[in-house]
Amino acid sequence: MTITDELLRNNEQYAAQFSGPLPLPPSRHLAVLACMDARIDVYRALGLNEGESHVIRNAGGVVTEDGIRSLAISQRLLGTEEIILIHHTDCGMLTFTDDGFKQSIQDEVGIRPPWAAESFPDPFDDVTQSINRIMASPFIPQKGSVRGFVFDVATGKLIEVTV
Amino acid sequence: MTITDELLRNNEQYAAQFSGPLPLPPSRHLAVLACMDARIDVYRALGLNEGESHVIRNAGGVVTEDGIRSLAISQRLLGTEEIILIHHTDCGMLTFTDDGFKQSIQDEVGIRPPWAAESFPDPFDDVTQSINRIMASPFIPQKGSVRGFVFDVATGKLIEVTV
Numbered sequence: 001m002t003i004t005d006e007l008l009r010n011n012e013q014y015a016a017q018f019s020g021p022l023p024l025p026p027s028r029h030l031a032v033l034a035c036m037d038a039r040i041d042v043y044r045a046l047g048l049n050e051g052e053s054h055v056i057r058n059a060g061g062v063v064t065e066d067g068i069r070s071l072a073i074s075q076r077l078l079g080t081e082e083i084i085l086i087h088h089t090d091c092g093m094l095t096f097t098d099d100g101f102k103q104s105i106q107d108e109v110g111i112r113p114p115w116a117a118e119s120f121p122d123p124f125d126d127v128t129q130s131i132n133r134i135m136a137s138p139f140i141p142q143k144g145s146v147r148g149f150v151f152d153v154a155t156g157k158l159i160e161v162t163v
Numbered sequence: 164m165t166i167t168d169e170l171l172r173n174n175e176q177y178a179a180q181f182s183g184p185l186p187l188p189p190s191r192h193l194a195v196l197a198c199m200d201a202r203i204d205v206y207r208a209l210g211l212n213e214g215e216s217h218v219i220r221n222a223g224g225v226v227t228e229d230g231i232r233s234l235a236i237s238q239r240l241l242g243t244e245e246i247i248l249i250h251h252t253d254c255g256m257l258t259f260t261d262d263g264f265k266q267s268i269q270d271e272v273g274i275r276p277p278w279a280a281e282s283f284p285d286p287f288d289d290v291t292q293s294i295n296r297i298m299a300s301p302f303i304p305q306k307g308s309v310r311g312f313v314f315d316v317a318t319g320k321l322i323e324v325t326v
Contacts, residue, residue, distance in 0.1 A: 002308050003191045004245050010210025011321045018319025024253055026201040028166045036217040036233055038189040041206050047173025050207075054199040057220040059233040065278050066229030070199055070222040072268070073280065078255055082167050090187055092241055105235070109301045115228050117236065138272045145165050156181025158174045 022051035024078065030054070031074040033130070034086035035061035035093075039153050042086070054080060060093040060126065061086055062118045063133040072139040081142045085130050086158070087123040088151035094121060123150045127161040185214035187241065193217070194237040196293070197249035198224035198256075202316050205249070217243060223256040223289065224249055225281045226296040235302040244305045248293050249321070250286040251314035257284060286313045290324040 031054040034042050042048065042055050056070045063071075063085070074080045098117040106112040120126040127148035134146050149158040194217040197205050205211065205218050219233045226234075226248070237243045261280040269275040283289040290311035297309050312321040 002245060003193050004247055004308055004310050007193075007209040007211070007247070008321065008323075011208055011319075014208050014210065015319040020202070020319060021253065021317040022202050024200075024202075024255060030166050030170075031199070036194070036219045036237065037187075038214050038216050038218070039183070039185050039187075041213050043204050043206065044213075045174055045177050046170040047177065048170070050204050051201050053201050055201070055220050056199045056222075057218050058229050059219075059236040064229045064232075066221050066227045069227075069276070069278055069280060072276070073222040073255065073264075074199065076268070077259060077264070082165060084167055084170070090184065092187060092236065096240060101236075101240070105239070105302060111301045113232070113235070113302055115232055117232060138274045139268060139276055145167055147167050154184040156174075156178040156183060158171065160171075 026051065026053050026078065026080055028052040029079055029081045030084065031056060031071055031080045032084045032086065033061055033063065033067055033071070035059070035088055035091060037088055037091065040086065040088060040151055045151065045156065054078070060091065060118050060120065061130070062126065063130040064118065068137050068139055071134070075140060075142050082145040083134065085127055085148035086151050087127050088153055089123065090153050091123055093119050094123070124161050128163050131163050189214065189216050189241060189243055191215040192242055192244045193247065194219060194234055194243045195247045195249065196224055196226065196230055196234070198222070198251055198254060200251055200254065203249065203251060203314055208314065208319065208321070217241070223254065223281050223283065224293070225289065226293040227281065231300050231302055234297070238303060238305050245308040246297065248290055248311035249314050250290050251316055252286065253316050254286055256282050257286070287324050291326050294326050
């Protein structure tokens with residue numbers, strides 16, 4: 001039995017207690033963009049319930065083109081207004097460089113990824129970079145509350161990054 | 164007080180009960196790629212705990228270039244082996260077309276997004292599309308367990324899509 005099979009059993013229990021459906025637009029008018037790190041349970045860390053906030057996540061919690069795409073859809077079609085960015089301490093993105101990662105893939109499979117890996121040496125600096133990317137984007141209309149944080153994986157606390 | 168301020172208060176309560184840190188690599192060797200939809204609490208819907216699985220999310224739960232980037236980092240640097248894809252019923256991506264969305268942005272701000280919006284008319288078909296994209300990617304080494312599901316927002320149940 002795979003882990004996937006095991007989690008599908010958990011989903012049966014979840015569905016047995018489920019009450020839905022909730023409305024499609026997030027009731028808190030919020031979008032969170034966080035790192036994919038397994039230790040960040042965005043709903044629990046922010047006290048969110050189902051239906052309240054979009055949750056976008058990728059390696060690093062970086063504002064990539066896909067992050068801009070998701071935020072643009074979130075704000076323009078589903079009415080969200082505030083953005084919370086979450087990077088974290090002890091992030092995997094601190095452990096490699098783009099050049100090294102891409103070279104290792106090239107060495108193994110013969111094709112160098114045509115995309116940036118988006119590694120970064122400091123999560124606080126990269127939160128600032130992410131905020132700056134949102135502020136510079138013509139596709140994100142709501143920029144009145146764009147705030148960035150580093151989640152401390154030792155304490156569970158969000159530390160705000162002031163730009 | 165913004166919603167963000169309110170959630171920061173929730174985070175103080177969360178941190179007060181927090182016990183960490185957990186190890187960086189996901190203990191279940193799993194990565195989930197799901198839609199950003201507010202109604203999908205990935206941890207609860209799959210019975211996951213902190214530290215067990217990477218969680219990647221974007222508008223639609225689509226396998227974009229950024230999805231491939233995140234999955235490549237997840238598998239190559241942090242040892243995940245299984246992939247779960249989650250789209251869902253009543254998805255916002257069903258409510259528009261790429262052409263219409265991009266034209267509306269062009270009309271409003273004068274710049275047409277240079278990226279695909281990745282809208283789709285059917286979540287089941289798009290799960291298949293996402294599986295096919297992973298299978299075709301040279302950057303994802305572990306393809307032994309790549310399974311896709313549609314989350315029913317009315318029942319909380321995951322419906323498997325067989326390719």
